[in-house]
Amino acid sequence: MSEIADLFDRLLRRNRWLPRAAWLRGRLRAPYHRLLSRGGRGLPLRIGGALHVRLPVDFCARELQCYEPETAAAIRDWVAKHPGGVFVDIGCSYGYFSCGVLFADPTARVLAIDADLPSLAIARHVCRFAPAVANRLQLFRTLIGEQGDTPPTVDALQRQTAAALGDPELKIDVKSTNYVNLDTEIGENQLPRISLDRFIAETLSDTSVPFMVKCDVEGAEQIVLEAAAETLETRKPTLLISVHPPYLPKFGGSVDAIRTLIQGHGYWIDVIGIDHEEHWLCQPKANA
Incomplete structure (x- = not known):
């Protein structure tokens, strides 16, 4: 500041x-x-x-200057080593880390994902001063995890999100945001569900483009990762996972199961910070 x-x-x-x-x-x-x-x-x-x-x-x-410093530093370092890369922000909330990527590298792209529409509206607002933001930031309102029975294409998902964000009644106000997760009772017709494998396949078909996946989904992280087996096995993105031990059982997950899953796809895991959650930096063994 x-x-x-x-x-x-x-x-x-x-x-x-x-x-x-x-x-x-x-x-x-x-x-x-x-x-x-x-x-x-x-x-x-x-x-x-x-x-x-x-x-x-x-x-x-001013408090943002102390917000998750280990995560912020890991993102900064990854962006510096991968110019022109893509940052996939699952559970982007207000978009502060997405904004950081857009400023850190004017050639980077961000795919910001959240299930709460008001949070996406705030994220778009927060990122508004980034260079060429209209061409580099894509917003998606969806749940990443188990794929629904009739998942839309990612292009359709982006169009639906853009239309919803264009609602003149939508307020940029933290009081209008809501907790929405895989345990929220809401129909697929209102909130589509798509696997990370399908999302990556449709948005990042160029396999030469490096990308980082940041996942902060309040306990549903194991579900997200279980539906990303192909991505982890063949594309090997760097992962930044916020692990929430107290909330994992609600989604049928555990710390040990997540660790085993990630390591099983050939990753090193570095716990870079612990506060109300654990922050894991996961890198393919060939790149660590």
Whole structure:
């Protein structure tokens, strides 16, 4: 965050002497955002202390500089070694890591996936200042995992997502986001399901293009990986997996089963960080 922006942030948002009354904060928010938004280029910040970005002021928080630093550094290092690569962001949420990739390499592409439409709207907003973002960021509203009975093509999925994101009633507001996962009771006609194998086959047919898969699906990671056997065996992407030990049993998974599955496809596993979840960097043995 720039020194001037940080000064205003300390004077207004983090000033402990200002009253915490909701009405006063509400009155200050709009002029505060207008002040910081002057110039129309967003505010500079380093996500996780590693990924330099420019963010819209309404989604730029100083705390992001400490967000999952090990993951941010792993993404930065992978992008630096693989110019022109593709970042597949499963469970992209607000899109901060997708944004980091778009800024880190102006030739990289991002395939950002989330089951929650408001979260995708926020991700698009967060990435808006990245170079040539319209040509490099693709958004998909779907569940990655067990394939549904009538999965759409990826092209159809992208068109459906774009149409849904065009709804004028859709708000860019964290209060409108929802938890949506493979255990959410919602029909395939409302939310398609597709395997990672099929998704990769249709979006990355050029086998010479390197890609990284980041997967953060709140406990359903084993289901995602079990439906990616061909991708892991033949394409060998680098993996960044957020493993959620407390939530795995809800989806019939376990830490040991995930470890065995990944290692069985010829990967080294490095646990690069542990907080409320475990962060695994998984690389093919030939490349580790």
